Amino acid sequence: MRRTLACATGISLILAATAMAQEADRDDATLYRVFVGDHADPKITAFDLSAPDKRWTFETTGQSKLYGVDDGAAVVAVQSDNDVVHFFRSGIVLDSHGDHSDIAIADPVALENPLTGPRPFHVIDHAGKVVINFDRGGYAEIVDAHDLAAGKVEAERLPQARAHHGYAAPIGKAWVTSVASNAPVDGDAAPQRLGLQQVKADGTPVGAVATCTGIHGEAFSGAYLATGCEEGILTVAAGADGPSFKMLPYPADLPAGETTGTLLGSKSLQVFLGNYGDKGLVVVDPADEPHFQHIELPFRRIDFVLDPANARFGYVLTEDGTLHQIDVLHGKVAQSARVTEPYSMDGHWNDPRPRLAMAGNEVVMSDPKAGMVRRIAKDTLEGAGTIPVEGMPYNIAVAGGSGVVHEGDGHDHAAHAHSHGDPKIYAGYFEDSQIQDRPLSDYAGDWQSLYPYLQDGTLDPVWAHKAESGTMSADGVKAEYETGYRTDVERITIEGDVVTFYRDGKPVKGTYADDGRETLTYKKGNRGVRFIFKKTDGDAEAPQFIQFSDHGIAPAKADHYHLYWGDDRAALLEEVTNWPTYYPSSLNAKEIVSEMLAH
Structure with a gap:
């Protein structure tokens, strides 16, 4: 026993020394890169928020609406009036590993092979797919988000029944697309938008059209897609038999005659923030009643954003030049501050007015009249600086975040990406003296079940890999994990001491x-x-006990975990065949497979 302990201690010392060497060879970095499209000139200016004198300028065909996709690794520039879409690598790639993220930094690059077609407009970034609707072409182009980050532009086309101002979106293993009438209605110049319908990848309709008159605006949050209609908010969720649709009618206590046409989806709470008329916002809970909370604004709204780092807050700019912090949880304005000169909402919707984006602890705002980008502290709404931008800065997107920079590795993070600490501990061999208590915060975050990925075949390469070094066939491994992963809880969120x-x-x-x-x-x-x-409080249906197992034995942020739950503490400890497993909801299928293959 002494010899075994000595060997284990020696291994621990070696691993500790290695970890210390790795720590010495890495630096923490925070970097946000701002992309600004000009209102008049066909160009995009990019600069680092912390060093704005270092700039890049890219020529485009026309005015660009900018979208950050793939967690900001790429930027899409949609030029609707010029029938073209350009793509850029932002030069900042974040790779999450649970307890930290790696950050790789390079110069931004314009990609070759832009997409061309009649009037591109709506862009959706979801489930690893970037979907661009070509309103006058009657189709959507689908690009793999990670291919964009790698510098490739290859598109697949999803045909629609007819050309219209709409969108297509992935829902689980299916697709949905907006549907329009065959001909102009009441002398209208364009087909009337009627609703949403499931389709196959080749555009073939499946099932009936879910009514959503005048459908416009869409966003994802949690298990739902939401879209604005004249009747209310139509929600869509993936199901075993395909997408399920549910209309949430506008309640009677909302101002009459108004609708929602723009929606933003939170990434860490299952909630949406939408416009409602010219002077209002609505907070939309797709699952629980009341589904709507109305927020009246003192002036007409110019632009609004959600804070991805703190899901409780959003920010909206009104035409008097005031920025308002919105408390999404309580459906109210939390604080307000004047940040720019007034911009009237009279005139055309595309007249030069400020646009908002989030950059960590700041709200970043273009100010076309002043020819600058303003930095505003999100907690106090006080000015944090201004950055002059030549021309008339208009549409804006931000890429970046915080992470670990590994010096001397050429920014190749593959080896580090799959490091899970001491391999002996991960495999289940350790001494009692190494075990330490762990807080619930180690498991904080938004988590998705692996069971749907097992069911749809996404994880088949994992079973084949495990079979190569084991005694069972790939089918045998899959059968074992089918029992292990089985659960009807598709998502878990952990915030503070509350588990949902x-x-x-x-x-x-x-x-x-x-x-x-x-x-x-x-x-x-x-x-x-x-x-x-x-459990000390909460819903009666919530389990009395939850038990985490993530191969760790001391405090560290979990990058995945197995969870056991029920009302009998002792009985749960006997359960060793069913271990529902959860990975961060921010990971797509390809990233999950990559992580699992590296275990």
């Missing part, structure tokens, strides 16, 4: 406190530690 379980998009919440840990010994001799939390 989602079944078919419907939340059940509980408040949990530390209830100790248990060390288990498995049949093959390796061990695992369950970190246990007990």
Whole structure:
């Protein structure tokens, strides 16, 4: 035993020394890169927020609406009036590993092979797909988001029944597209938009059209796609038999005669923020009643954004030049401050007016009249600086964040991306003295179940890989994991001491406190530690106990975990065949497979 302990101690010392060397060879960095399209001239200016004198200028065909996609790794420049879409690598790639992110930094680059076609407009970035609707072509082009980040532009076309101002979007394994009438209605110059319909990848309709008169505006949040209609908000969720549609009618206490045509979706809360008439906003909860909270603004709205770093807040600029912080949870204006000269909303919708974006702790705002980009502290709404931009800065997008820069590795993070600490501990071999208590915050975040990926075949390469080094066939491995991953809880969010379980998009919440840990010994001799939390408050349907296992035995941010839940603490410890497994909701299918293959 002493010899085994000595060997283990020696290995631990070597690993600790290696980790210290790796720590010494890395630097933390925060970088936000701003892309600004000019209102009049066909150009885009890019600069680093922390060093704005370092700039890049890209020529375009016309005025660009800018979209950051693939977590900001790429930027899409849609030039609707010039029938072209240009793509750029932002030069900033963030790679999340649970306890931290890596950041790779390079110069931005314009990609070759822009897309051309009649009036591109709506852009959707979801599930690893960038979908661009060509309004006068009657089709959408689909580009792989990660291909853009790698510098490739290859598009697949999804035909629509007829040309119209609409969109197409992926929903689980299916697609939905907006649907329009065959001919102009009441002398209108364009077909009337009627609703949303499931289609196959070749555009073939599946099922009936879900009514959504005048459909306009769309966003994803949690399990839902939401879109604005004259009747209300139409929500769509993926199901075993395809997309399910539900209309949320505007309630009677909302101002009459107004609708929603622009929606933003939160990435960390299942909630939407939308416009409602010229002077209002609505907070939309797609699952729970009341579905709508109305926010009246003192002046007409110019632009609004959600904060991806703090889901509680959004920001809206009104025509008097005031920026308002919106408390999304309580549906109210939290604070306001004057940040620029007034911009009247009279005139054309595309007249030069400020546009907003988020950059960490700041709101970044273009100011066309002043010829500058303004930096505004998001917590206080005080000015944090101005950056002159030649011309008339208009549409804006921001890429970047915080991460670890690894010096001397040529920004190749593949090896680090799949490091899970001490491999012996990860495999379940450790000493009792190495175990430490862990807080619930180690598991904070938004998590998705792997079970749907097993069911649709996404994880088949993983089973083949495991079979190569084991005694079972790939089908045998898959069968074992089918039992292991099986669950009807598709999503879990953990914020503070509140854990929310989602079944078919419907939340059940509980408040949990530390209830100790248990060390288990498995049949093959390796061990695992369950970190246990007990419910102290919340919904009756929420389990009394939750037990986490993520191969770790000491405090560290989890990059995935297995979760056991129920009302009998002791009985849960006997469960070793069903271990629902969760990965960050921010990862797409390709990234999850890559992570699992590296284990």
